[in-house]
Amino acid sequence: MKHLAALNKYFISYKWRLILGLLFTAISIVFSVFQPIMVRQIFDLLSHNIDEYRILAHTGLVGIFRSDFTHVLAFYGISILIFALLSGFFLFLQRQTLIVMSRHIEYDLKNEIYQHYQQLDLNFFKMHRTGDLMSRITEDVSRIRMYVGPAIMYASRTLFLMVIIVYLMLKVNPLLTLYTISPLPLLALTIYFVNRVIHRKSERIQSQLSNITSIAQESYSGIRVIKSYIQEDASTKHFDEASEAYKESSISLAKTDALFQPAMALMIGLSVILTIFVGGIQVIQGNITVGNLAEFVIYVNMLMFPFASVGMVATMVQRAAASQQRINEFLQIKPEIVNTPGAKSSQLTGDIKLENVSFTYPHTGITAIKNFNLHIKKGEKVAVIGRTGSGKSTLAQLLIRMYDPQEGAVKMSDKNIRELALDGLREQISYVPQDVFLFSDTIANNIRFGDPTANIEKVQLAARQASVEKDILSFNQGFETEIGERGVTLSGGQKQRISIARGLIKNPNIMIFDDCLSAVDARTEKEIIGNLYAYLKDKTAIIITHRIFALFEFDKIIVLEEGRIVESGTHEELLSLNGYYSELYARQQRNEEEEVNS
Known part of the structure; x- marks a missing residue:
């Protein structure tokens, strides 16, 4: 008993x-x-x-x-x-x-x-x-x-x-x-x-x-x-x-x-x-x-x-x-990520600092981030590139405080995010994950998940910015189309773009895109990048990707390897280093030329 x-x-x-x-x-x-x-x-x-x-x-x-x-x-x-x-x-x-x-x-x-x-x-x-x-x-x-x-x-x-x-x-x-x-x-x-x-x-x-x-x-x-x-x-x-x-x-x-x-x-x-x-x-x-x-x-x-x-x-x-x-x-299991005593909501300007951050996954013992330092100023656009397992997605998880680092501090607007209320922190950040998840509901409600109070005009604008409005309107019921469990009735690219629209409708000061364009074709990718460039004008944006967006003018591009920054700079500066970034860019160019020739 x-x-x-x-x-x-x-x-x-x-x-x-x-x-x-x-x-x-x-x-x-x-x-x-x-x-x-x-x-x-x-x-x-x-x-x-x-x-x-x-x-x-x-x-x-x-x-x-x-x-x-x-x-x-x-x-x-x-x-x-x-x-x-x-x-x-x-x-x-x-x-x-x-x-x-x-x-x-x-x-x-x-x-x-x-x-x-x-x-x-x-x-x-x-x-x-x-x-x-x-x-x-x-x-x-x-x-x-x-x-x-x-x-x-x-x-x-x-x-x-x-x-x-x-x-x-x-x-x-x-x-x-x-x-x-x-x-x-x-x-x-x-x-x-x-x-x-x-x-x-x-x-x-x-x-x-x-x-x-x-x-x-x-x-x-x-x-x-x-x-x-x-x-x-x-x-x-x-x-x-x-x-x-x-x-x-x-x-x-x-x-x-x-x-x-x-x-x-x-x-x-x-x-x-x-x-x-x-x-x-x-x-x-x-x-x-x-x-x-x-x-x-x-x-x-x-x-x-x-x-x-x-x-x-x-x-x-x-x-x-x-x-x-x-x-x-x-x-009886207590969550490890909780509001610390005295945590308050605070307006985030978009200034982000990671100081000597190290993180090891407790369930596997794998160290994903090692002695990591990065400063992203308000309004900067930063690309994070690296091989699989280099720590890109872990970096995103730390920024929205899904995990806490074992060492170091993650700061936003010069405040350790542990001192910020969880709801207040995540409310001011849009995170578009790599693993897209759509609910068994209408397309409009899936986009509106980012802002439950949004009217249909705002939903349509977000879909247009994510270059998915035309696809949605081609369905018999348009935005009221039921997409089935996990969006099973949609293609991979459509699901990714609806997920992006969900992030855009939130309209925060900070946006994080975690390799969310992997399933779209090159033409749609260019269209989305063009829309994002205008949309992100005054926002701090972190775009995690395995591709290089040459048309997007990033303020800073960092290359990760085993949880550390091994290369950092602008597009031109990284090409001159003849390192991983230069190799990746050359390989991507050859693939695009082969696609055009074929």
Whole structure:
């Protein structure tokens, strides 16, 4: 139960629903236990009046006796019906409070997990699979809902019913009560040992279910790769193996449950037998009446479902505990990138400094940036060029504070970005990533993601500046075209340009483009560069690329190699060095000439 203690805050939040639910449970049980009391009185009435009926059988008073006795039986019958209706009504209210409470807690817990996911840093998402994250917010939360709703409902009903019934039984005959409840210690031991097995198996099942979800999610996302490499059979086999493991674990748990339920029924049956046997002896000895024996038998039968539900509740609790343990593992992870105490928003002018910055990826141990120094003045346009793995994208991630360097400082407007509020920092920077991600929504809403308040005219202007407006207007629904998951209906170049439009519509003082033109053709690239040159006139811009934009007049071009600046200067200055930049430019020129000749 220590893992489930994390849910206590929700019970406090919905304490009135919980209290009312428990109150309705108690009232429902009180009305239900009146029924066996009525049955006892009927049996005793019949027993006491049999002799009287025999005496009056041959007299003229028998008719009156029958009439009066019939009215009495009718009264008891109607009373039993009324108590049953009242019990059912409060049982309905019980479900309306406790089950509805569980839905509210499910809603709050999902929101808490989702919000926590969004606060965690990139390193967390690199270490955990998407399918596992989804499984914890769906399957695990669903199992927890079964604990905060049905499990509590059944457990409270069982507890109240046992307390009230045992109290009433003790008032009638303590000895018979002792025999009736004697199987309970054995039942408790059975529950204890079986619960340990259920918890272990439930934890394994949830982990395997998470694995299945991850495999399925990766297969759906990478279906084009699977098909192009003809790996459908291998993918299916991989999924089948995971499903088989999950099936075997689920069957094993089902077998445990199958053993548990008959054990409950055996205990109940044993109680009934003991009640009838010992109760019959008590009746013969005159210690109790026949009505008392009937009352005891009904009490035992009333306890049948609660006792039987003990196994179900135990399973719910153990599964919920295993799920909550998995959720707690994530909720207890603290994001490394957070607002430092006293962090404030500040207007960024566009002046950027990196002073002796070094950064190593914690999950791989790879040092991406080493003793890095760079000063970008307000309004400057800087190109960052380098081979794959040279640290270009890492530099961009540091500037928007997706990571913090282990050494050195990143400053904007002469302030360490750790002293700036995260929202304020990222709000003033447009970042167009290398890995384009579009949402399953309209094109307009994907562009508007950079500025949710933008009207359609602003959206169209951003698309025009990104040289994608003509492509969009060629679609039947134009800007209202649904692009599917991750923009699957668009070409690579179209997705990149929509991503650029998303960055442009934000209109900040600082813009970072991370190799975002790799999928466009040379003609479109020149058009975009021309538009960007005018758009970025008064802005600080960092363009990370593996190509050289000769038409774009950069204030500074830096060449990275293994996280260090190995070349720096203007286009002409770098060509004169005859280094990596000069080699790259010559190779690019030859490729362009070959394309023209072909």
